[in-house]
Amino acid sequence: MDGFAITVAGMNGVKQLLREIGYALRLLAITIMLTIALPGSAQVSIDTVEVDQPIILADAKFKFDMPDELQSELPQDTARITPNPKSKRNGWLDLGFLGPVFQILFYGIMAAAVLYILYLILSAILMTRRNHAPRQDDEDKPEVPSYQPDVETARVILHDADKLAAQGKFGEAVHAILFRSIQDIEDKRPHHVKRSLTSREIAGLSVLSPTARAGFSTIGNLVERSFFGGRTLGADDYEISKSAYKEFAFEKITRRKLRR
Known part of the structure; x- marks a missing residue:
């Protein structure tokens, strides 16, 4: 019966250990999802795009015959494409500048979760050894002789x-x-x-x-x-x-x- 009780206690300890590890893994998964969802760094917008027209005209695809009296060259000017104005609708949600902070936080939480799982495993091992170890308290107690009236x-x-x-x-x-x-x-x-x-x-x-x-x-x-x-x-x-x-x-x- 003592062996059966120890076995049952060990099974309960394993179930509790698996339950705690499951909680830690869920926390780790949530942390990973949040880290992926948040921007890692500020996104850089392209403000201008320069187009070199002489290069375009030198391309064979754009060559064509023109009369000599007509102007054969375009003014050497750089055309600029007007950039689209930045949208300010979600400016307060732009957390790109916090990317390094969230990265440090992510690794910290992941390390804590790993240490917690190791702690649970070591605790379960020590508990199992303690349950299988002989109880010295009961052996050290002095045996009281049975009562017998004179x-x-x-x-x-x-x-x-x-x-x-x-x-x-x-x-x-x-x-x-x-x-x-x-x-x-x-x-x-x-x-x-x-x-x-x-x-x-x-x-x-x-x-x-x-x-x-x-x-x-x-x-x-x-x-x-x-x-x-x-x-x-x-x-x-x-x-x-x-x-x-x-x-x-x-x-x-x-x-x-x-x-x-």
């Missing part, structure tokens, strides 16, 4: 509970077993039992052995029925809770007897 304390608790049961106070006897057991856990394993915990939550504490958890669950269910269900506990309920307590209170003694 024999003398267990006998005192059962003796006091038997006194209450002999008086017909079976509900109080069951409550005494539960509450005094919880107090004993707090004495032997401090800071594990909080006041806000319910009996079911106490039964799930990590300091309890599986047998102790089962016993606390049985006793806790009887107490909840008495407190919240309005049920009066009888002799049978007391015997059930007493047997459940004995199973984990004298668990070590029972194991020793079975080994012999």
Whole structure:
């Protein structure tokens, strides 16, 4: 299950990486489009066009015969073609002089996008290695031994509970077993039992052995029925809770007897 969880986390990291790279590539594409759309430099207009008429007349295509009395040469004058006036309609949109600025901006954004993509790739690699690395925090934590009441304390608790049961106070006897057991856990394993915990939550504490958890669950269910269900506990309920307590209170003694 741990390997499957790591695999799923790795796949999620790859998906996130691809998503971030996609965003960076889109930004880069938009920057390229804007750079192409804007003029790179001011466009130069041709103001004048000079035409040399003697050169044109010397061309064979333009030769023709004329009488001698007629003028065979045109005055050596340079004709000028009147340039069209520059249109001022989009003068405020002419950003040609900003071409170098946009060029620098384009390369800067492109370099930043490449660095960002490299950062995402390196982050994904480091995250993958960190997920596969063994967790030393859990290994360094000292292992807390399971709670086990000592024999003398267990006998005192059962003796006091038997006194209450002999008086017909079976509900109080069951409550005494539960509450005094919880107090004993707090004495032997401090800071594990909080006041806000319910009996079911106490039964799930990590300091309890599986047998102790089962016993606390049985006793806790009887107490909840008495407190919240309005049920009066009888002799049978007391015997059930007493047997459940004995199973984990004298668990070590029972194991020793079975080994012999």
